[in-house]
Amino acid sequence: MNIDLTGKTALITGSTEGIGYAIAQGLAGAGAAVIINGRTTTKIEAAAARLREEYPGVDVRGVTADLSNAEGCAALVAAAPDIDILINNAGIFRPVDFFEAGDDVWEAHWQMNVMSAVRVSRAYLPGMEKRGWGRVIFLASESAFNIPVEMIHYGVSKTADVAVARGLAKRMAGTGVTVNSVLPGPTFSEGVADMLKDEIARTGRPAQEVADDFVRQHRSTSIIQRAATVEEVANLVVYVASPLASATTGAALRVDGGAMDTL
Structure with missing residues (x-):
């Protein structure tokens, strides 16, 4: 199977590290021109430089x-007006008990995890439809279905992502544009390492080991019994973004290590 994205331009939101950066690597490796995005110019410049070093000759640029x-979303679209592939990866997660999570916590997760994807998808889909080809992928989570008790607000935002992706897929029916959501399970990334930093410091154990223990203790339905790597998630995203996945749309695709205990 040869995934060739030569001539395509891909935008990955929230892509200076973690799953987003791994997706940028995968798309660049398949020949796509890549636009990375983040909130800090220094991190974007460092990520872009690293990507150029890993994939010489690939067109890489960043947008802060x-x-x-809404203003930030508009600025992104103005800086990168024409793309073929949109990866809605930008997101936050913050464990807070339901009774301690005020409106500010809910609003922050809603704006970043849901509305950012709504806004940029609304901006880019018409151009994709006009050209007769496009890919939009929402990075949701198995938490969209297995709502985590320690961050209900996060799970709800990811359920919304899956719903928006399904609705947009139907809205774009017959246009050559596909819209899907990808559902990672617990994945070892910089964000997860930060969430577990107190336990890592307390035990002095490697971060990967602590993450794997977290999966076994708090996501006991996981079949692989470990955290996935960012590359494992990115592999699925790159395939779905390619011409090879032309008959896949409106789907919620799992790369959750079997954590969703359902057929």
């Missing part, structure tokens, strides 16, 4: 924009 508000 905070997608937690």
